Amino acid sequence: MKRFTNILTQSIDRLADSGVRSAARGHGRRSFLEKTSRVLLGAAVVGAVLPFDRRVNAATIRADGDTETLPEDICSYWRHCALDGFLCSTAGGTSSSCPPGSTVSAVAWIGTCTNPDDGKDYLVSYNDCCGKPLVDASTYCYTSQGERPGYRMGLYNDINWCMANTEKGYHCTVAVVVSAAK
């Protein structure tokens, strides 16, 4: 019985030994490192090259896991206090730059908004972006603080500010701080 047990354990030893050696020959540490590095490098390159939405990354993730809308994507954002139009930040651009393929208007409506963070007034230029059609899903805002009827021409903003551009089609509106109001 003892002899049978010895034979059995020796057989298991040999089997395990040959298996491990065989695995070591086929899957050396270098092979493992090489494959792992390929995966990591591939992920790094693909991650950097593939297009991605910065705004999704920039959105705040709340405790419940949902993402919050960026402040500049909503009409009540302080810089939008005198805006009448569609937000470029919801049409493929940002709150201060036109979406690719559109051009910024030469002329603009300028309003005064109070920044709640420092309580100061700022002069904000509402330039239209021109030369592309409207984006149906973009957010429309009509805050127009300080706007006056058409007979007060300089304070009237129901105007297509793309009028001075070669491409006159209205796409969306950006809100750029020009300077502090003083």
Added chain:
Amino acid sequence: MKLIWVAVMLLVVSAQSAAEGMSAESNYILRCAGCHRMDGMGAAAAGVPEFPDSIGHIAATEKGRLYLLHVPGVISSSLTDQEIADVLNLILDRWGEGAASYFREDEVQTLRAKPVANVVEYRRALVEELRQQGIRLAEYPW
């Protein structure tokens, strides 16, 4: 409730006073730069002529000074006579090439009170008058 209304009214008053009494620079940005732009180059295609080599010639004549005070954006600017003078002088400083004298508050008051029936026709007559003196103003589609 009364206190709330008092607070609200105070906020409204402070907001208004913040809008008033701005510097000539801020008034230029807020009321002129939207069309005339920060560099004074305007947008001729939209009927906004450029300032350089033009505004100084206009302000150097009596007729031109009356015209400037009846430019629609000036006469409807809701600024005081002094504020209008300050903004016009800022424009002369930047783009007037020293061709004209500064505006004063009393002059602005006098010129604003003078009637100009058709400002576009008035401008055409001014352009023609200057052209005969060998001065060409900036492009203007009207």
